[in-house]
Amino acid sequence: MRAIETIKNIWKIEELRSRILVTLALVAVYRFGTYVVLPGVDVASLDTLQQQTSEGLLNLLNMFSGGAFSNASIFGLGIMPYISASIVIQLLTMAVPTFQKMQREGESGRRKITQYTRYLTVLILIVQGPVYLINARAQNVVMPPVDDWWFQISSTVILAAGSMFIMWLGERITDKGIGNGISFIIMVGIIARFPQSIAQEFVQRTTDSSSGGLVMFLGEIILLLFVIAGCILLVQGTRKIPVQYAKRIVGNKQYGGARQYIPLKVNAAGVMPIIFAQAIMFIPLTALSYASPESASNSFWRHFTDMNGFWYNLVFALLIIAFTYFYTAVTINPTQMSEDLKKNNGFIPGIKPGKKTAEFIDTIMSRITLPGSIFIAIVAVMPAFAKIIGITTGFAQFFGGTSLLILVGVVLDTLRQVESHLLMRHYDGLLKSGRIKGRTG
Numbered sequence: 001m002r003a004i005e006t007i008k009n010i011w012k013i014e015e016l017r018s019r020i021l022v023t024l025a026l027v028a029v030y031r032f033g034t035y036v037v038l039p040g041v042d043v044a045s046l047d048t049l050q051q052q053t054s055e056g057l058l059n060l061l062n063m064f065s066g067g068a069f070s071n072a073s074i075f076g077l078g079i080m081p082y083i084s085a086s087i088v089i090q091l092l093t094m095a096v097p098t099f100q101k102m103q104r105e106g107e108s109g110r111r112k113i114t115q116y117t118r119y120l121t122v123l124i125l126i127v128q129g130p131v132y133l134i135n136a137r138a139q140n141v142v143m144p145p146v147d148d149w150w151f152q153i154s155s156t157v158i159l160a161a162g163s164m165f166i167m168w169l170g171e172r173i174t175d176k177g178i179g180n181g182i183s184f185i186i187m188v189g190i191i192a193r194f195p196q197s198i199a200q201e202f203v204q205r206t207t208d209s210s211s212g213g214l215v216m217f218l219g220e221i222i223l224l225l226f227v228i229a230g231c232i233l234l235v236q237g238t239r240k241i242p243v244q245y246a247k248r249i250v251g252n253k254q255y256g257g258a259r260q261y262i263p264l265k266v267n268a269a270g271v272m273p274i275i276f277a278q279a280i281m282f283i284p285l286t287a288l289s290y291a292s293p294e295s296a297s298n299s300f301w302r303h304f305t306d307m308n309g310f311w312y313n314l315v316f317a318l319l320i321i322a323f324t325y326f327y328t329a330v331t332i333n334p335t336q337m338s339e340d341l342k343k344n345n346g347f348i349p350g351i352k353p354g355k356k357t358a359e360f361i362d363t364i365m366s367r368i369t370l371p372g373s374i375f376i377a378i379v380a381v382m383p384a385f386a387k388i389i390g391i392t393t394g395f396a397q398f399f400g401g402t403s404l405l406i407l408v409g410v411v412l413d414t415l416r417q418v419e420s421h422l423l424m425r426h427y428d429g430l431l432k433s434g435r436i437k438g439r440t441g
Contacts, residue, residue, distance in 0.1 A: 006422075009422060010418065010421075010422065013421055013422070013425055015421065016178075016418065016421040016422075019176065019177050019178050020177070020178055022172075022173075022176045022177045023173055023177030023178050023179070023184070026169050026172055026173050026177060027173075027184075027185075027188050029169065030066070030075070030166060030169055030185060030188065031066065031188070031192070033068070033073065033074060033075045033162065033165070033166075034065070034066045034067055034068035034071060034073050034075050034189075035071060035073060036073055036074050036075075037071060037072050037073060037074075038072050038073070038074060038076070038143075038155050038158060038159070039154070039155075039158070040143055040144050040151050040155070041072045041136075041141060041142070041143045042141070042142035042143070044142075045140060045141050045142040046070070046071065046072055046141060048139040048140050048141065049070055049072065049136055049139045049141050050070040050071075052070075052139050053069055053070040054393065054394070059307075059393055059394065059397070060278070060307065060397065060402065060403070061078070061080070061282065063189060063190055063193050063397060063403060064078050064079070064080055064186055064189055064190075064402075065077070065078030065079075065080075065189060066078070066185075066188060066189030066192050066193075067189070067192060067193065068189075069132075072136055072141060073162070074158050074159065074161075074162040075162045075163070075165075075166055076132055076159055076162070077125060077128055077129065077132060077159050077160075077162065077163045078163065078166065078189070079163065079166050079167065079170065079182060079185055079186060080279055080282060081121050081124040081125050081128060081163055082117070082121045082163065082166075082167050082182065083182075083275055083276070083279045084121075084124055084279045084282075085117050085118075085120035085121040085124055086117055087276050087279055087280070088120060089113060089116055089117045089120065090330065093113070093330075094326075094330070099113065118164075118167070121163070121164070121167065122160060122164070125156075125159065125160035125163055125164070126156065126160060128159075129155065129156030129157075129159040129160055130152065130156055132159060133152065133155055133156070166185060167182070169181065169185065170182040170184070170185050173185070178414050178417055178418065179410060179413055179414040179417060180410070180413060183406065183409070183410045183413070184410055184414070186275075186406055186410070187406055187407055187410040187411070190403045190406060190407050191407070193394060193397075194398065196394065197392070197394035197395040197397070197398065198395060200392050200394055200395065201217065201220065201391065201392050201394075201395040202217055204392055205217040205220075220391060220395075223399070224398060224399060227379070227382065227399055227404065228404065228408060230375075230379065231379060231404055231405055231408040232408055232412065265372075266368050266369075266371065266372040267324070267369075267372035267373075267375075267376060268327075268328045268331060268332055268365075268369070268372075269323070269324045269327035269328050269331065269369075272323070272327050273319075273320050273321075273323035273324040273326075273327050273373070273376065274320055274323075274376060274380050274402050274405050274406075275402065275406065276319075276323045276327070277316055277319035277320045277323050277380075278316075278402045280319055281304065281312070281315070281316055281319070284304040284305055307383065307384060307387075308384045308387050308388070313381040313384050316377075316380060316381060317377035317378075317380060317381055318377075320373065320376055320377040320380055321373040321374065321377055324369060324372065324373035324376065325366075325369060325373065328365065328369050332365060334357075334358040334359070334361040334362040334365065335358045337357075337358070337361055338353070338354060338355075338357040338358040338361065341353070341357060342354065342357075348360060376405065379404070379405060380402065380405070382399050383396045383397050383399055385399075386399040
């Protein structure tokens with residue numbers, strides 16, 4: 001069987017085998033940490049906190065943390081503070097000249113930006129730590145009283161240290177393991193919830209006679225497979241812009257072999273826009289944690305904590321579209337592409353080299369980014385529609401949204417790296433019908 005032969009080939013490659021084992025070991029450490037409860041918290045009183053995170057926006061936050069949020073774990077804050085800090089720093093690189101200069105400094109500048117991101121992550125954690133404790137106390141979780149400052153300070157430090165340790169694990173996976181470490185850790189947290197979610201959906205459909213039974217459950221599985229296929233096309237889909245370039249073109253004659261194209265992805269930003277947008281949508285939830293119960297229930301911002309509400313999904317979709325354009329502008333530089341064409345004696349027929357070529361590529365990129373951003377926004381809000389047709393909250397998260405796009409993107413990236421190791425050692429790839437394309441493939 002081809003699958004068994006592929007596994008044997010993977011195991012034969014010492015470097016690849018080592019990377020996979022390191023990744024599994026670090027993931028095991030992360031999963032173990034999600035069950036280590038904060039000192040001073042009564043484990044028997046976590047039922048209400050787990051019930052609170054069974055639906056709504058907190059359910060998604062709990063999924064990103066791999067269940068650590070509902071367990072009052074030392075990893076309870078998860079990796080989202082680091083994601084939020086990354087968003088702020090990337091925005092600063094677009095607007096602040098100092099950060100722009102650091103970005104142009106190459107490796108040394110990248111290290112400085114990474115260090116500033118870590119500092120900002122610590123500041124966010126210092127704010128979110130007490131918020132987490134306030135929310136847990138409001139859910140009747142038994143812990144030392146509010147005036148016990150030693151518990152408040154030590155728990156905040158432990159929560160902050162836990163998130164920074166997760167970030168360190170992600171960096172080690174990136175350096176010594178397989179795939180992007182931060183994304184891989186988020187993916188692990190999502191996958192950890194899938195067996196429980198699908199089991200709950202199966203029990204509901206088979207025990208409730210009015211819910212459609214096993215036929216409805218099978219229909220949901222088929223629909224899920226179609227959504228996954230659409231996400232795969234979105235993540236790895238590319239579009240060749242309708243112009244050819246070659247090193248030497250004279251009139252209608254072409255030299256140097258077959259025509260070449262400039263491949264531009266329909267969704268060049270990958271899943272980053274949806275991660276950024278989701279991090280922004282967590283802000284109202286954090287702010288309302290400081291408000292009194294009366295003012296929080298009457299607050300306008302309360303609408304942005306309802307994942308199935310109109311305002312939440314509208315703003316979420318608009319943020320995704322905006323971040324898709326923003327991230328595409330950051331990662332793809334038409335001016336640089338134009339200069340590279342010019343240096344290699346290439347050009348676009350009918351377009352002058354230099355500024356005109358850069359403007360042309362920018363226009364094409366803007367046009368193909370729009371449908372990609374709209375499609376990713378539609379996929380992002382699909383869990384709300386899945387909830388409307390009666391799918392349980394946990395299982396509905398896998399019908400699109402942040403969780404499914406991250407899952408598909410990270411899996412494809414990881415498989416692409418494995419395939420690269422195989423092809424480099426002259427082994428067959430994972431697929432017979434072409435190479436796997438990840439978000440960066």
